[in-house]
Amino acid sequence: MQPFNLTHLNNTSDIKSLSSIEGARFIAGGTNLIDLMKLQVETPVELVDLSDWQDERSITEHDEHFRVGAMVTNTELANYASKTVGLSLLSQALLSGATVQLRNRATTAGNLLQRTRCYYFYDTAKPCNKREPGSGCTAIDSVNRIHAIFGTSENCIATHPSDMAVAMMALDAQVELITPNGETKTLPLRNFYCKPGATPHIENCLKEGELITAVILPKRAAGTQYYHKVRDRSSYAFALVSVAAGLVLQNNKVEKLSLGFGGVGTVPWYPATAIEALTGAQLTEANIEKALDAELASAKVYGSNNFKPQLLRNTLHKVLRALAEHQRTYPQHEGALYEN
Template sequence: MNPFSVQTLLTEADVENLRFDAQARYIAGGTNLVDLMKHQIETPVSLVDLSEWEEASDIVKTGNGFRIGAMVTNSALANFAYQEPSLSMLSQALLSGATVQLRNRATTGGNLLQRTRCYYFYDTAKPCNKREPGTGCSAFTGMNRIHAIFGTSEQCIATHPSDMAVALIALNASVSVKTAEGKTRDVALREFYCMPGETPDREHVLKQGDLVTSVFIPAKTRGTQHYHKVRDRASYAFALVSVAAGLELSGETIRSVSLSFGGVGTIPWHPQKALDVLEGSDFSVSLLEKAIDAELADAKTFGSNDFKPGLLRRVFLSVMLSLAQRQKAQHGHEGALYENH
């Protein structure tokens, strides 16, 4: 690990006084950045320590929604979300994401900004456009089992690793940012991440010195919720495919639906084409198949991950049918579940 200096941020106002250049990085829990520094993937000459930034460690519930400080740990957020029915999928996603020890250190802001777990990104002996633009993408012709099928480019096919971000996308969250000039701006999380395109090293819309200060989740009734994650081992592995979903039915009509996918996109994936099919329609198996067909029309596989479209289809159908069954049980309906129309 290279030598580095450390500055400490105590309040949000300190952002304007930091000595923050292209070789500086914010460090919160350090669960990802420290590993990247050990591997010489990140080589900052200066770190801004956020561990004493107490004002960003609160969760505030208002009539409009929930304001989550950037330094709230994943454990604290999971525990809070567990008590809030409208945030059920967020708690499930966080609890599926890491060990207790990691959740106790990892923060809300840091989780959103964690970098891909692509093996070639971590192997500095291999070409990687995300790590070194212009060197090539080893995953195209290599082992790409964990890689993306949505949002890819010729430059990069690496997936975004966060479970939490997938749930937050479905919950229509936004991110508050303090700029180095002291201004504040809010960014919808669905617009926060950048697909690789020709600049795979640019992963989000933050500019140099920008600091994530909080995440806001609007208050909304989202019906029955579930986060389902398929992985290579039973615990503490990154998703091959995950689905975050919320469903509220009025009779057989879909009154509201929340949906996002993980493990399949270069960014946490907001499946707008599927949502366009589902919203306001009568629930049926054929409708679900039409929705996932619409989303998968743009999927692209690369050999080792050819199984992902089929797996995503099965997980999506299973989750949505399970949510409908639970809604039906809650309302005391009997008989066969929503036959194919």
């Protein structure tokens, strides 16, 4: 690991002075960045330690939303969400994503900002446009079983690894940011991530010195919720395919559908086409297939990951069948939560 300087952020008012340090990286739980530094994938000359930042360590409930501070740990958020109507999806995703030890360290903002687990990104002996722009993408013509089928480009097919972000995408989360001059701004999580295109090293819309301060989760009728994750082993592996879903049915017609896909996109994937196709339609196998046909029209496979479109089909069918059956069994159960 290369030598680096360490400074500390104690409160939000310090951001302006610390953000001006050239080449600095913010570090919270360190569950991803420290690994990258050990492998020389990232070599920041300055780290700004957020562990003493007390301003954003709480979850607060408001009339129309929940506000989750950036420094809330994944354990704290999972526990809160498990007891809160409308947030079960988030708890299910977090509990499927990592060991207790990692959840105790990992933070809300850090989870959103974690980098890909692409084999070639971590191997500095292999070309990787995300790690070294212009060097090439080894994954495209190599083993790419875990790689993306949505949002890819000729420069990168790396998959975004976060389970939490997929659930938050389905729950219409917004990201609250603070700029170096102290200005606060909010944007939908769906607009936060950048597809690789010609610049795969640019992964989100954060500008130099900007910092996530919170995630805003609107209160709404999210319906019966289910996060289902398909992986190579049950012991906290990354998703090959995951589906985050919230469903409200009325006479077997889809009144409201919330969806997010994981393990298949270069960003946490929001399947807008499938949602539009199913909303207002009867929830039948045929209609689910039509919606998937429309969504998968933009998908591209690369060899080792040719199985992913069919696996996504099977997973979405399973999730929606389970949610529908649960609502039919408990037709008067407002906000019923389906636990994985």
